[in-house]
Amino acid sequence: MYLAEPLNYLSHIHHLPIAELEVGKHFYWQIGNLKLHGQVFLTSWFVIGVLIIAAFLASRRSDRIPSGIQNFMEYALEFIRDLARGQIGEKEYRPWVPFVGTLFLFIFVSNWSGALVPWKLVEIPGGELAAPTSDINTTVALALLTSLAYFYAGFRKKGLGYFGNYVQPVPFMLPFKIIEDFTKPLSLSFRLFGNILADELVVAVLVLLVPLFVPLPVMALGLFTSAIQALIFATLAAAYIGEAMEDHGEGHEEH
């Protein structure tokens, strides 16, 4: 019956509030002559609120024998520490734990909020609420911060000797290393943005086509990829920072 009148069907579901697809529409805020994506900030504030409340509850009363949320957040912290230690190395990882850890937690909670919180049911004028990481601004911001972080790490550790990294194994690598500085933030931001947006779109399209039960496996897959994306972003950021601080030059010369 539907196949007989596809256009009618489409126009019909187009008016259902749940099954609406809105891509690239934004809820603009105007500050001075700056334009902001309001929906991104609203959901990111929710994410930040969740993180801060969890952190506060976990460290409010810290015991030697942990229990409840303290136990859970300690598990998260140990996970983050292991990640940073594995990528940056035992000697240098400690000052980078907050940055790498916050990258992981922020992206992870953002992605899962997009998958678990029914944002789309909240009516806002223009656009719709979604995971903050499904907006390119967020992911580019995080990726550029990561770039700044690894430059900072490199210069802080080696001073101008950091440029030695560019000709490290062989001078012939110089152009590739320079290109890498641009591709790193690009790939970081687009990987995260593309994955999260694609997840949400696939779920939205499936909901639009078959509203009940069929999208559930894809949603579960979305949860999985969301978690993996957070892990990948944080791991790569830590790896870049570790790479910038790695001293291969002096070590070889001494031998």
Next chain:
Amino acid sequence: MFHSLILLVAEAATESGGGLFDLDATLPLMAIQFLILVAVLNALFYKPLGKVLDDRDAYIRGTQAEAKERLMKAQELARQFERELADTRREAQTTIATAQAEAEKISAEKVAAAQQEAQTQREQVQAELDQQKAEAMQSLEQQVDALSQQILQKLLGGVSLG
């Protein structure tokens, strides 16, 4: 159907004016917001909980070292105890042995003394008996003369009368 869907998506993207790759002031503000979140979480989460983790590690390491030390001390004490026990056992054995030897010596001496005494007493008694026998014999010999005189007289007297 899919065609129309894709069209629908594309339409939505173009008509809004924003689009997917709409970079604006959200980017720097988001970066600043994220850095603030890093600072807040550092003060609220990483530092205190990290301190708890490190303190616990140090506590566990310290306690473990202490326990190891105590275990070694206990093992040392156990060995010392064993040694002392063995020494004491040996000592007790030697004491028992000497006591037994002494007791045997004493008993042998006593037995020997008793035997000697018994011997002397027996000899004494024997000597007495011999003496008495000799005396008895002597008195008997004396009486033999008298008696034989009497018997002779009796026999002879009868004949003379008769």
